[in-house]
Amino acid sequence: MGWDMDNIKLKNITKELQEKYPDVGIKRVEIDESSGKSTLYLQPRNKELASLPASKAINLRTFELASVIKRDAVTRSTLDLVKTSPVDKDPNVLYTDAIRYYYEYDVYGAHIDILANFAAKGFENDIDDPDIKLFYDVWNFDVGFQQILDWIFFDLFRVGLVRTYKIIGKYVPGVTYYKIKGDSKAKNVLYSMVEKADKVRHDNLKYLNSRLSKLDGRKLDDRILKLDLAARKKLWSKGYMPVSYTILNPTLLKLEGSQLFNKSKVVLKASSELKKLFNKEYSDLTDDEKLLIKLLPSDFKKSVTKGEIELDPLYVGEIDYRKQPYDLYPKPRGIKAFESLEYKKALRDADLSTLDGISNYILKITVGNDEYPCTSQEQLAAVAQLFNTPSKSFDVVWNHTLEIEKIVSPEIESILGEDKYAQVNKDITGAIAMSRALIDGTENVNVAEAGLIVKAVIEEINYARRLVERWIYREYRQIAEAMGFDRFPKVRWDNTILRDIILYMSTVSQLVDRRMLSYRTALEELGFDFFTERSNMEEELQMVMDGTFGIVGSPFQQAKMGITQPTQGAPKGTPSSGRPKGKVTKPKSKNTSPKTKVPNQSPSNQPAPTDQNVAAFNILKEAKELLSPKQFDEFLEGFLSGLGK
Secondary structure, three states: OHHHHHHHHHHHHHHHHHHHOOOOOEEEEEEOOOOOOEEEEEOOOOOOOOOOOHHHOOOOOOOOOOOOOOOOOOOHHHOOOOOOOHHHOOHHHHHHHHHHHHHHOHHHHHHHHHHHHHHOOOOEEEOOOHHHHHHHHHHHHHHOHHHHHHHHHHHHHHOOEEEEEEEEEOOOOOOOOOOOOEOOOOOEHHHHHHHHHHHHHHHHHHHHHHHHHHOOOOOHHHHHHHHHHHHHHHHHHOOOEEEEEEEOOHHHEEEEOOOHHHOOEEEEEOOHHHHHHHOOOHHHOOHHHHHHHHHOOHHHHHHHOOOEEEOOOOOEEEEEOOOOOOOOOOOOOOHHHHHHHHHHHHHHHHHHHHHHHHHOOEEEEEEOOOOOOOOOHHHHHHHHHHOOOOOOOOOOOOOOOEEEEEEOOOOHHHHOOOHHHHHHHHHHHHHHOOOHHHHOOOOOOOHHHHHHHHHHHHHHHHHHHHHHHHHHHHHHHHHHHHHOOOOOOEEEOOOOOOOOHHHHHHHHHHHHHOOOOOHHHHHHHOOOOHHHHHHHHHHHHHHHHOOOOOOOOOOOOOOOOOOOOOOOOOOOOOOOOOOOOOOOOOOOOOOOOOOOOOOOOOHHHOOOOOOHHHHHHHHHHHHHHHOOHHHHHHHHHHHHHHHHO
């Protein structure tokens, strides 16, 4: 009975609420006695807007469906704007990005080209032994060493990791543009060197075999030494001379092993082209491909089919950009600019989106006006058809009631423009450490700023050259061991890049003429090797003395007597030796007498100098010391005939 009474009360309350608020749509009221909570159920009714007829009334939905979505707490990794730092990327992905940035971004790619061109410029070998220099020059030509250096510097500045791979074999000098001296005992100097290299190789193999036969394989130290000697024997058996080089793709390399003391193992992922080469039938191979497969190590050939090739360290050369011994992979030189490059790309995408919006403008066409209204649907369709053309130009013939308006974005001038790129461009040039004044000349700098920029670029180039020099000297040492040389050439580069070469060389030469700088320091400052130049000048001295080439000493100072070179009259002693000792200069007295004109005298009327005989004696004495007897007789005959005249 109590429950019925409560139910009647709720119905009465519901009825009262429905009468009091008819638009709400109250359906019923329920009360939970345990918790004391009341629940009001509503059912919205269809309503009509005052300006619409009943048939077009807006119908409200009678019920709503809801769902609950649970999400984890928002972190930085869930935001689209936050990307992985370049430092945290996988090295192969990072190197792929570096290569892509080089091709896609103008300033970034241009600065790599400039650095690579400057660094590889002016490569030369310097050594005072002409035969050794000739051999290395011809070997450089045969293996395409200059092209290899171009590849190395290119990947060094672009990727930061360079791994070279060489093929060892017997080297035979080819035909080059270098002049080869004749040799009575052999065809020429180069071939005599190659014959000597064969003897060196046989002697080394004999020595290694004797060492290996004496080792006890049961001892740990002997086993380690045996492995090392066996590797050297395998290398010497092939000829020990590098005959070809290539640069490995950094995106296919995997470095493994301990990072301690910079020792790591290089694993190459076999590319599809390499697998295709080894799957070819022997008859389908070209002569170059057959030679390449023949010279490759057997371990390399077996590993190609497995997909990963563990490279022998004896054949791999490494050059890394600013890598510490505890680092396994080096980073690209331009990694500091990667985030700025991506940000600039986002700005460009925004500009492209804006331009796309501009090209898709709205064309507003009005037909008729208040005085001449257009009430015909056919007429509107006809006008619409006139503008339905793929062409951007329209030929429309209509009456005076036609109006056309082109609606475009009013903020276009503030959206497009280079002002928003100013900061990101500064960030990029700061990250790559190069001003745009050196790249395209669009940045104005004063003289002091230009000097600092040039110095920074020169030091960066010198650093890269030092890295490459270490690799070159390792290769040159191996060649010297194979050929039996006691030394190898010193590498020289063009040190005059980004300098006013005329002013620079003129300043150095003036310091030498005034004896403020030694010849050796001047030559080394200009990038030349002192001992090589001294050897060249000694070789050319005889040609200078007989007048074929220039003069001995400085051409800017002339001596009255005691000349060392009869043909061209170069001065005696060192340049700028100063005033003769023991002589005091006389003070100049003021001449008060009027000037008198001295009549011209013919050469025959001029008095002979009192020390002519002494001068002639000194000339003959010094010429006799410098010239051979035959040359002295010829010189004496000409000298006496000159005196007679």
